[in-house]
Amino acid sequence: MSHILNYIDVAHRCVKCGDEMQDFNSKISGMSKIEELSQNTTCIHKMHPMSKLITTLVYVVTVISFNRYSITALVPFIFYPVILMSLSETPYKPFFKRLLVALPFSAMAGISNIIFDKEILATIGGISISAGVVSFISIILKTILTVFAVLILMSTTKLTELAFQLTRMKIPSILVLQLTMTYRYISVLLKEASTMFTAYMIRSTDHKGIKFKDMGVFLGQLILRSMDRAERVYCAMKCRGFNGEYNRTCSKRINLKSYVYMIGISSLIIIFRFYNFSMLLGSLWG
Amino acid sequence: MHMADALLSPAVGGVMTAISVGTLGYSAYKVKKDDLDEKKVPIMGVMGAFVFAAQMINFTIPGTGSSGHIGGGIMLAALLGQYPAFLTIAAVLIIQALFFADGGLLALGCNIFNMGFFSCFVAYPLIFKPILKKGINTKNITIAAVLSTIIGLQFGAFSVVLETLASGITELPFKTFVALMQPIHLAIGLVEGIITAAVVTFVYKMRPELLENSVSGKAMRDISMKKVLSVMAVLVVVVGCVLSLFASAYPDGLEWSMEGVSGTAELEASGGIYDSLSALQEKLAFLPDYSFKSDEDGSNLGTATSGIVGAILTLGLAGIVGVSISAIKKKKKDK
Numbered sequence: 001m002s003h004i005l006n007y008i009d010v011a012h013r014c015v016k017c018g019d020e021m022q023d024f025n026s027k028i029s030g031m032s033k034i035e036e037l038s039q040n041t042t043c044i045h046k047m048h049p050m051s052k053l054i055t056t057l058v059y060v061v062t063v064i065s066f067n068r069y070s071i072t073a074l075v076p077f078i079f080y081p082v083i084l085m086s087l088s089e090t091p092y093k094p095f096f097k098r099l100l101v102a103l104p105f106s107a108m109a110g111i112s113n114i115i116f117d118k119e120i121l122a123t124i125g126g127i128s129i130s131a132g133v134v135s136f137i138s139i140i141l142k143t144i145l146t147v148f149a150v151l152i153l154m155s156t157t158k159l160t161e162l163a164f165q166l167t168r169m170k171i172p173s174i175l176v177l178q179l180t181m182t183y184r185y186i187s188v189l190l191k192e193a194s195t196m197f198t199a200y201m202i203r204s205t206d207h208k209g210i211k212f213k214d215m216g217v218f219l220g221q222l223i224l225r226s227m228d229r230a231e232r233v234y235c236a237m238k239c240r241g242f243n244g245e246y247n248r249t250c251s252k253r254i255n256l257k258s259y260v261y262m263i264g265i266s267s268l269i270i271i272f273r274f275y276n277f278s279m280l281l282g283s284l285w286g
Numbered sequence: 287m288h289m290a291d292a293l294l295s296p297a298v299g300g301v302m303t304a305i306s307v308g309t310l311g312y313s314a315y316k317v318k319k320d321d322l323d324e325k326k327v328p329i330m331g332v333m334g335a336f337v338f339a340a341q342m343i344n345f346t347i348p349g350t351g352s353s354g355h356i357g358g359g360i361m362l363a364a365l366l367g368q369y370p371a372f373l374t375i376a377a378v379l380i381i382q383a384l385f386f387a388d389g390g391l392l393a394l395g396c397n398i399f400n401m402g403f404f405s406c407f408v409a410y411p412l413i414f415k416p417i418l419k420k421g422i423n424t425k426n427i428t429i430a431a432v433l434s435t436i437i438g439l440q441f442g443a444f445s446v447v448l449e450t451l452a453s454g455i456t457e458l459p460f461k462t463f464v465a466l467m468q469p470i471h472l473a474i475g476l477v478e479g480i481i482t483a484a485v486v487t488f489v490y491k492m493r494p495e496l497l498e499n500s501v502s503g504k505a506m507r508d509i510s511m512k513k514v515l516s517v518m519a520v521l522v523v524v525v526g527c528v529l530s531l532f533a534s535a536y537p538d539g540l541e542w543s544m545e546g547v548s549g550t551a552e553l554e555a556s557g558g559i560y561d562s563l564s565a566l567q568e569k570l571a572f573l574p575d576y577s578f579k580s581d582e583d584g585s586n587l588g589t590a591t592s593g594i595v596g597a598i599l600t601l602g603l604a605g606i607v608g609v610s611i612s613a614i615k616k617k618k619k620d621k
Binding site: 031034056057060061063064065068071072075076078079082083085086087089098099101102105106109110112113115116117124132135139140142143146147149150151153154159172174175177178179180181182183184185186188189190192193197210212213215216217218219220221222223224226227229230231233234237276277278279280281282283285 | 299310311327342373380483489608
């Protein structure tokens with residue numbers, strides 16, 4: 001009987017730590033989701049990585065160059081994510097999930113504007129709108145647009161291709177290698193950590209996660225395991241002729257389509273920067 | 287304390303990116319010069335991934351019931367040395383920005399500076415290393431780790447305040463912002479410092495050579511404190527000049543902090559550059575000095591309303607465009 005009770009207890013703990021493990025797994029799957037998306041072959045995916053990188057930079061810089069009371073002028077910029085996501089057949093759901101990560105800090109700054117900036121800017125239909133509210137909406141809008149732009153770039157471009165472009169831009173190869181290797185090993189080490197975590201949870205008497213006093217040993221163990229792994233990785237790389245450089249044989253040149261994409265979209269972005277499309281449309285309507 | 291793109295102005299983002307890129311370039315050069323790159327690359331890569339995994343593990347903070355996780359700057363510096371640690375943190379932050387929307391593309395410069403620079407190039411060489419040079423033991427490791435983590439985080443948090451205010455996006459007064467950020471990060475720093483100490487002590491007990499190598503490491507032999515300090519001094523001056531230049535161009539950015547310092551909100555700024563810059567700003571800003579406020583005659587009300595109507599129409603249009611593209615694509619596929 002005590003045996004069975006023991007099993008039930010262990011099973012119970014497994015379920016308990018299963019909840020906590022979700023966090024691990026969602027992070028792993030979240031990352032592979034974006035990587036999966038980047039394997040597609042739509043017209044946006046086929047564009048040269050460099051043209052997409054430059055366009056994204058132009059877009060982000062333009063969006064954040066608006067002052068803090070801009071809303072109507074920012075709204076047309078929503079065309080960029082909408083059109084690109086439809087063309088690249090990217091689903092919205094994973095993006096919104098990530099938006100939740102980015103929002104809190106921006107929201108905090110935005111809310112402080114509502115509190116401190118109480119000047120009334122306009123009264124519409126008897127409701128007075130303060131400058132703080134306007135800037136709050138503007139900050140949230142900017143957050144959404146910038147987060148989406150970066151996620152679109154990553155879900156239509158493979159990290160390895162982007163990394164190769166970085167080396168062509170004369171970014172030191174050690175940094176680029178560092179980037180790609182870290183990326184590659186995140187899921188490996190997350191699995192390692194999650195195995196250790198499960199083991200810890202099953203052995204622990206309460207189910208409240210890792211105790212503060214065990215944190216040093218736990219993370220220290222993880223470090224030693226990581227270092228051992230690194231050693232093995234190094235030996236394996238050395239066996240395959242690694243000499244500290246990032247080698248790639250063929251380099252794709254920017255084709256005409258990509259030039260057209262980059263210049264076309266960038267100029268549209270800049271036009272929208274100086275002409276308020278919303279106002280134009282609104283005045284036509286009225 | 288990740289800065290977001292939405293809270294930055296292009297000028298602040300650009301300046302901080304330039305500073306971080308410079309520091310990254312120098313670190314890459316140092317790692318390469320010391321001939322460490324080949325062997326360090328896999329270790330750095332895997333350790334970067336380690337930071338990710340470690341950040342996923344929440345621990346319960348005793349007495350509070352809340353949980354926290356580590357940042358890892360000092361830990362990496364202690365085990366890898368400052369230059370490789372800086373490169374590693376940068377890679378972690380870049381991946382966080384690109385794949386997890388934690389921080390932004392343009393905010394990367396700020397984030398690398400806030401979280402990497404201060405722990406790797408200020409707290410580690412000026413606090414952590416000197417203490418451990420006196421002798422590596424549990425007591426010294428604990429003091430060094432806690433002190434350097436707290437100080438690194440305090441600098442980082444203060445730098446977040448300055449960058450946000452200089453961007454002029456938030457209305458938060460300087461004093462309130464500082465009073466909010468510094469104590470929070472003091473608490474975070476204390477907890478993180480204790481954990482860092484525990485981890486480093488554990489690693490030291492298991493593999494003493496790892497810590498000994500990086501503290502007395504041959505890689506760091508040629509860096510004197512003087513050099514670090516003078517580089518810092520130059521950086522401070524450069525940052526100060528650039529920030530003040532641009533602060534006068536965008537007066538609303540630093541005005542609150544000025545109020546706190548000098549008692550007046552406005553710096554007396556005039557002259558050719560200032561005038562032309564503000565004229566440029568008027569042209570660039572779509573609502574120059576909040577054009578749709580002030581007048582009570584209702585003419586501006588009209589502009590505001592048409593703006594809102596236009597924005598709603600634009601949203602609708604964007605939606606229609608998106609749906610139709612998807613529909614067309616689907617139709618093509620079905621064929």
